[in-house]
Amino acid sequence: MPWTQELVPLGSGTLTLADERDDVRGMSVMDVRDHRVGEVEELLVDPGERRARLLVVASGGILGLGEHHRLVPVDAVSRVRAHVRLERSDLHVESGFDYDPAPLGPVDYTSVYSYFGYTPFWEDGYRAPYFLDRRG
Structure with a gap:
């Protein structure tokens, strides 16, 4: 069953995160093979739980031209330290969904x-640890 609420971009300024440490915008994103995927430009937030x-x-791109914006579930984050590390490859992200x-x-x-x-986080049985729990 699809989730019927909207996810809100954090940058819209209409809400804040429940825990400010969750704000990983601006951090580099590395894949499972240590390849640079890109940078976290925005976070889409569940307004109910913030x-x-x-x-x-x-x-990609130069000075914003030709840049791609891909969606990645926070569940794909394996670790957050000086950068965000994903459990998937850069190629997997690149061939994924546009924002x-x-x-x-x-x-x-x-x-x-x-x-x-x-x-998906809205379905019964969702128990994946939240990406903030992967800091350290």
């Missing part, structure tokens, strides 16, 4: 979670 649910990872900052209606993120192989 928790980041998706990273918007910017990569549209101005969708024309409600967005069903089920396909993003399915592509990365995770249960």
Whole structure:
């Protein structure tokens, strides 16, 4: 069953995170093979719990031209230290889902979670540890 609420970009200024340490915007993103994927440009936040649910990872391009913005569930984060480390490869992220900052209606993120192989946070049985728990 699709989740019917909207995820809100943290940068919109309409809400804050439940824990400010969750704000990983601006951090480099590395993949499972130590390849640089890009940078966390934005966080999409569940307004009910005020928790980041998706990273918007910017990569490629020069001075913003030709830049790609891909969605990555926070469940794909294996560790957060000086950078965000993913459990997936840069190629997996690159061939994933584009982020549209101005969708024309409600967005069903089920396909993003399915592509990365995770249960969506709104479904029964979701027990994945939150990415903040992976700091250290």
